[in-house]
Amino acid sequence: MNTLTPPAAESAYAHVKDALLSGRLPAGEMLSEGDVAAELGISRTPVREAFLRLAAEGWLRLFPRRGALVVPVAPGEAEAVVDARLLLEGHAVEVAVATPDTRDALVAGLRALLDRQRAAVRAGDLDAYAEHDSAFHLALVAAGGNAVLTEFAATLRERQRRMIALSVGAAGERAPGFVAEHEALVAAVEAGDAAGFRTVLRAHLHDAHLPGAGR
Structure with a gap:
């Protein structure tokens, strides 16, 4: 305080x-x-x-x-945040998967966060889901080991949290689909497939925050 x-x-x-x-x-x-x-x-x-x-x-x-x-989300803000996340998370995963121990630790942490997301969705607790979603994506950036980039990613968390809440919607119908997309991201990390991760991440972020936009 x-x-x-x-x-x-x-x-x-x-x-x-x-x-x-x-x-x-x-x-x-x-x-x-x-x-x-x-x-x-x-x-x-x-x-x-x-x-x-x-x-x-x-x-x-x-x-x-x-x-x-x-105040509503400013015009262009969602696109700017998505671009920043693509760069930060894609780069971090490329670094992380190059070292087996780092990759394995990241996968274990992401799977734990996936479990929390599923539990939140089952309980209908969208606030908790949004928190675990944000933590999931921040963990990806942190795994890259660059403190400056991790700090920058953390500054996006408030914007991300609001965007997540807006994209999930009041009834939460979209949350299970987002969890499934997170599972695909974890699978790409576990396979050491940084290029595949970027492809899945781009589709995930566009589906969640830029529906109808080109990829």
């Missing part, structure tokens, strides 16, 4: 941001300080501070005396 931020404001910030990233607050939704304050049992002042912070980060747009608008 930021020691310079009052606990109530930090709590309001965390609560609203989690709702934004999980998709519980959809793009275009108008939020009121009073409603959030009543929900959390706090005054409006810390909620106002939280709204200001989220607006500075680009998640909300403030309208005096009206509230705050949930």
Whole structure:
């Protein structure tokens, strides 16, 4: 927690941001300080501070005396994030599969995350699924052993989490298909097939985040 931020404001910030990233607050939704304050049992002042912070980060747009608008994913943002992920994950897997021990450790870690994804889907817990999906893709980048690239990938996690929540949808019909695509990614890693991994990853990311786009 930021020691310079009052606990109530930090709590309001965390609560609203989690709702934004999980998709519980959809793009275009108008939020009121009073409603959030009543929900959390706090005054409006810390909620106002939280709204200001989220607006500075680009998640909300403030309208005096009206509230705050949930900002949609910016035009081109999904394409840019997908391109970055293709480069980061493809390069990392190419490095990782060149060393059998690294490859085997990566496969074991990914399979554990797959188990968690399946459990989340069975339970209908899409928030947990989104967290495990993000961890799965970050593990791919980390396996490349480049701390700078791993740190950069981590900065994309919030955008990724929101994109995952939007792509899965409120009812979660698409989540089982995404898990199956993750299984294909793990199979390519286990086979040491970096080129095949890139092909599967490109299709997976386009299907999930850029439906209808060319590959």
